[in-house]
Amino acid sequence: MTSMAAVVVWTGKPSGASALDFLKRCPEIQDVAIVARAETPLPSGPLAVFQVSNPWSSEVVVDVLRWFDQSKAEYLVWILSPSAIVPEAGLKRLADCARDTNASIVYSDYYDRRTNGVLEMHPLIDYQPGSLRDDFDFGPVLLLNGTALTRVVSRIKHDSLATEFGGWYDLRLRLTEEGPVMRLPEPNFTLPLPEKRGGIEEHFSYVDPRNRNYQIEMERIATAHLKRIGAFLSPPQSTLIQEANPFPVEASVVIPVRNRKRTVADAVASALAQQAAFPFNVIVVDNHSSDGTTQILADMACREPRLVHIVPSRLDLGIGGCWNEAIHSEACGRYAVQLDSDDLYHGTDVLTRIVAEFHRADYAMVIGSYTIVDFDLNPIPPGLVDHREWTDENGPNNGLRIAGFGAPRAFHVPTLRSIGFPNVSYGEDYGVVLRITRQYRLGRIYDSLYWCRRWEDNSDHALSLETKNRYALYKDRLRTIEIAARQK
Numbered sequence: 014m015t016s017m018a019a020v021v022v023w024t025g026k027p028s029g030a031s032a033l034d035f036l037k038r039c040p041e042i043q044d045v046a047i048v049a050r051a052e053t054p055l056p057s058g059p060l061a062v063f064q065v066s067n068p069w070s071s072e073v074v075v076d077v078l079r080w081f082d083q084s085k086a087e088y089l090v091w092i093l094s095p096s097a098i099v100p101e102a103g104l105k106r107l108a109d110c111a112r113d114t115n116a117s118i119v120y121s122d123y124y125d126r127r128t129n130g131v132l133e134m135h136p137l138i139d140y141q142p143g144s145l146r147d148d149f150d151f152g153p154v155l156l157l158n159g160t161a162l163t164r165v166v167s168r169i170k171h172d173s174l175a176t177e178f179g180g181w182y183d184l185r186l187r188l189t190e191e192g193p194v195m196r197l198p199e200p201n202f203t204l205p206l207p208e209k210r211g212g213i214e215e216h217f218s219y220v221d222p223r224n225r226n227y228q229i230e231m232e233r234i235a236t237a238h239l240k241r242i243g244a245f246l247s248p249p250q251s252t253l254i255q256e257a258n259p260f261p262v263e264a265s266v267v268i269p270v271r272n273r274k275r276t277v278a279d280a281v282a283s284a285l286a287q288q289a290a291f292p293f294n295v296i297v298v299d300n301h302s303s304d305g306t307t308q309i310l311a312d313m314a315c316r317e318p319r320l321v322h323i324v325p326s327r328l329d330l331g332i333g334g335c336w337n338e339a340i341h342s343e344a345c346g347r348y349a350v351q352l353d354s355d356d357l358y359h360g361t362d363v364l365t366r367i368v369a370e371f372h373r374a375d376y377a378m379v380i381g382s383y384t385i386v387d388f389d390l391n392p393i394p395p396g397l398v399d400h401r402e403w404t405d406e407n408g409p410n411n412g413l414r415i416a417g418f419g420a421p422r423a424f425h426v427p428t429l430r431s432i433g434f435p436n437v438s439y440g441e442d443y444g445v446v447l448r449i450t451r452q453y454r455l456g457r458i459y460d461s462l463y464w465c466r467r468w469e470d471n472s473d474h475a476l477s478l479e480t481k482n483r484y485a486l487y488k489d490r491l492r493t494i495e496i497a498a499r500q501k
Contacts, residue, residue, distance in 0.1 A: 014040065014041055015041050015087060015088065015105065015108040015109075015112075016041065016043050016085070016086045016087045016088070017041050017042050017043065017086050017087065017088045017089070017090050017104065017108065017156075018042065018043055018044040018045070018046070018080075018081050018084040018086040018088075018089050018090070019036045019042050019044070019045050019046070019089070019090040019091075019092060020045075020046045020047070020048060020077050020080075020081075020089065020090070020091055020092070021033060021036070021045070021046070021047045021048070021092045021095050022047075022048050022049075022068050022091075022092065022093050022094075022095060023047040023048060023049040023053060023055070023056070023095055024049075024053065024095055025049065025053040025054045025055075026095070026096065028095070028096035028205065029056075029095030029096055030056060031098070032092065032095050032096065032097060032098070032099055033045065033047070033056055033058070033060075033095070035099060035100075035101075036092075036099070037058065039101050039104070040101075041101065041104065041105065041108075042090070042104075043084055043085075043086050044061065044080075044084040044086065045060055045061070046060060046061035046062065046063060046077065046080055047060055047061070047062055047063070048063045048065065048068040048073055048077065049062070049063070049064050049065075049068065050064070050065065050066065050067070050068060051064050051065065051066060061080055063076050063077065063080075066177070067177050067178060069178050069179065069180055069181045069182070070176060070177050070178065070179075070180045071169070071175050071176045071179065071180035071183060072175075072180065073180055073181075074169065074180035074181060074183070074184050075166070075169060075170060075180075077089075078162055078166045078169075078184075079166075081159070081162065082162075082163065082166070086159060087108075087159050088108055088111060088156050088157065088158060088159055089156070089157040089159060089162060090104060090107075090154065090155070090156055090157075091154070091155045091156075091157060092153065092154050093151070093152075093153055093154070093155070094153035094154075094204055096204065096205050097123075097153035097154055097202050097203065097204050098126075098202060098203040098204070099154055099202055100201070100202070102201070103121070103154070103201030103202050104154075104156070106121070106197065106199075106201050107119045107120075107121060107154070107156040107197065107201065108156060110156075110195055110197055111156055111158055111195070114193060114195050115158070115192055115193070116158060116192055116193045116194060116195040117157070117158045117161040117188040117189065117191045117192035117193065117194060118140070118151075118155055118156070118157055118158070118185065118188050118189070118194045118195070119155070119156045119194075119195045119196075119197065120137065120140075120151040120152050120154070120155045120156070120194075120195075120196055120197070121137075121152065121154075121196065121197035121198075121199060121200070121201040121202070122134065122135060122136045122137055122152065122196075122197065122198055122199055122200050122201070123135050123152050123153060123154075123200050123201065123202040123203060123204055124200045124202070124203040124204070125203075125204060125205075125206045126203050126204065126205050126206060127206050128206070132203065134200060135152070135200070135204070135478070136198065136478070136479075136482060137150055137151070137152055137196060137482070138150075138196070138482050138485055138486045138489070139196050139486070140189070140194035140196060141489055141490065141493045142189075142242075142492070142493045142496050142497070143413070143488075143489040143490060143491065143492025143493030143494070143495070143496055144194075144489045144492070144493075145186060145189075145235055145238060145239075145413060145414060145492065145496075146414050146415070146416070146489075146492075147179070147182045147231045147234075147235070147414060148416075149489075150485075151185075152202070152204075153202055153204045154201075154202050157188060158188075158191075158192065161188050161191040161192055162188070164191055165184065165187040165188060165190075165191060168187065169183065169184070169187065172237070176230045176233075176234065177226070177230065178226075178227045178230050178231070179227075179230040179231055179233075179234045182231060182234050183234045183237075186234065186235070186238040187238075190238075190241060190242060228402050231414060232402065232407065232411045232414065235410070235411065235413065235414040236407060236410050236411065239410050239413065239496075239499075242496070242500070243500045244413075244496045244499040244500050245410055245499075246409045246410055246451065246499055248405060248406055248409070248454070249409060249450060249451065249452050249453055249454060250454070251452040251453050252375070253375055253377055253425055253427070253428050253453065254425075254427045254428045254430075254431050255427055256427040256430075260345070260346050260347045260426070261292075261294070261343070261344055261345075261346065262291075262292040262293050262294050262344075262346035262347075263289075263291035263292055263293060263346050263347055263348065263368060264289070264291065264293040264346045264347065264348040264349075264350055264364050264367075264368055264423075265293065265294050265295070265296050265321075265339070265344065265345045265346040265348070265349050265350070265426075266284040266287075266293065266294075266295045266296070266350050266351075266352050266364070267296050267298070267336060267339040267340070267345075267349050267350065267351060267352070268280055268281065268284065268295065268296070268297045268298070268352050268353070268354050269297075269298045269300060269332045269335035269336060269339070269353075269354065270297055270298070270299055270300065270302065270306060270310075270354035271299075271300040271301070271302050271306070271354075272302045272303060272304040272306055273302070273304075273306055273354040273355055274302075274304045274305040274306045274309055275355075276354060276355040276466070277297070277306050277309060277310065277354045277355075278309055278313065279357060280352055280353070280354050280355065280356060280357060281295055281297060281310070281313055281320060283352070283357040283358045284352055284358065285317060285319060285320065286358075286361050287358065287361055287362070287363060287364040287365070288361045288362060288365070289364045289365045289368070290365070291368065292346075293319070293346060293364055294319045294320070294321055294344060294346065295319060295320050295321065296321045296323060296339045296342060296344055296345060296349075297310055297320065297321070297322050297323065297354075298323045298325060298330075298335035298336075298338050298339050299322060299323065299324045300325065300330055300335050301324065301325075301328060307324065310322045321342070321344045323338055323339065323342060325338045329436070330436060331436050331437045331438035331441065332434075332437070332438040332439075332441055333434030333435045333436050333437050333438070333441030333445075334434070334436035336349075336434045336441070337433055337434050337436070340424070340426055340429055340430055340433075341430065345426055346426065347425070347426055347427075348367070348368055348371055348423055348424065348425060348426060349423065349424045349426050349429065350363075350364060350367055350421055350422075350423040350424075351420060351421045351422045351423065351442075352421060352463075353420075353465075355466050355468070356383075356420075356463060356464055356465050356466055357390070357463070357464040357466075358421075358462065358463060358464070359383075359384065359461050359462050359463055359464050360462070363381070363421070363462045363463070366381075366458060366460075366462065367379050367381065367421070367423045367458070367462075370456045370458055371423070371425065371456065373456070374454060374456060375454060376425065376453070376454050376455060376456040377424070377425045377428045377429075377449050377452075377453030377454065377455070378422065378423065378424050378425065378429075378446065378449050378450075378453065378455045378456070379422075379423045379455070379456040379457070379458065380400070380403075380418055380419045380420070380421070380422050380423070380446075380455065380456070380457055380458070381419065381420065381421050381423075381457075381458040381460070381461075381462035381463060382397060382398060382399035382400065382419060382420075382458060382459050382460060382461050382462060382463070383397075383398055383419065383420045383421070383461060383462065383463035383464070383465045384396060384397050384398070384461045384463070384464060384465065385398060385465050385467055386464050386465065386466055386467070387466070387467060387468065388466055388467075388468040390464055390466075393467065397461055398419065398465070399419070399459045399461075400415075400417075400418060400419040400457075401459065402415060403418070403419075403455075403457055405454075408450065408455065409450040409451065409455075412446065412447060412450055413447070413492050413495065413496065416443075416488075417442075417443060418442075418443065418446045419457075420463050420465065421462055421463045422442055422446070424445075424449075428449070428453060429445070429449075432445060432448050432449065435491075437487070439484050439487065440484065440487050440488045440491060443488060443491060444491040447491060447492070447495045448495070451495065451498060451499060
């Protein structure tokens, strides 16, 4: 019979009592422990208890692993959600998978149980080397290989990465270095559907300045992981690519668009209103709009010679493909500056400030900061998003952990032409920044240059779980590719 010990992240809610009762009765569970905050009411019964200020700290991880070693069990079941319904068959399935594959971590899909009792499948995504972000979703229950845990515990103690928030993150990154991570694409557990956070709050939580200490710890842990696997980068110093042919203008604002008749004219007007001492134009790549956007742009182009209206011949372009059309156009300037079709520049000096930053140093890319607003340009939380987690010394490494880099994004066109965008409509900008920062320097402006509108037609508004998974899997794949390149 497989021997397991179980640790439960205890929140004190009554819904967790049934999970504890099951674990105490389960014949394959030798020992049960709970990790709880100091102020959390504890359940009754014979349990090992770790009461701490933060259940995710390195102190907790070391204490739990010491307790697990004393249990002499083969596997450690780590229950992240105490309200999860954990059947014995589900635990056995994870243990069988771990034994068959020698995986260091095994996790599985699960069911969401709605308040009316209906069960809905909750698929997760496969783990890969690029899944090193600290918010990767393993579901409510993980099984950790005891042999791998024995190998990493001494290293955790030796490295002394004392953290308040990142103990669990450090542990799971180290385990991924010891063996494969296996996802079972089948539902082995059930989780009552929790209260959902607001979409905007969830999307931007990682840049909330209130979470700054957390982010510093996570960066330190991720950087140590990259060093251990040979993917750490020193600050890049490659020379920019130059082209002999002259550019028609110094800068081009690039606006990919499809069916944005409600906002595109405002975006174009915002770009044309820029005041600069150098020539610039606005390139709008109209991806075969069918809602009247094309006519709006054609009329504007007739009145304004600086507006270049491109309708590509290809019908298979995503946003990245539209960017490729723009930067390879004969009309494109030396620098290409992003503006989304439903957003606006914050002021008339944005182009001037961005080009001045390019001239200040040998940058292949410059990224500004933006303010989140509603459709009528009223600021909404979190307000200014400035991505101050970026540093010249470690930004290219920390970029593999975070979700994005900011806006507006501006590029040195000859260098960008040598790289190009992937032809997708999500993550294309993230992939390009990863690729650029592997070799080239990146400049930052921390003042707000950009109004980023959040409204019902945003491409990331009210995404389905299937779409969220697809997007997350794609970004993880970009990181996996980039890690492999950096290891080479």
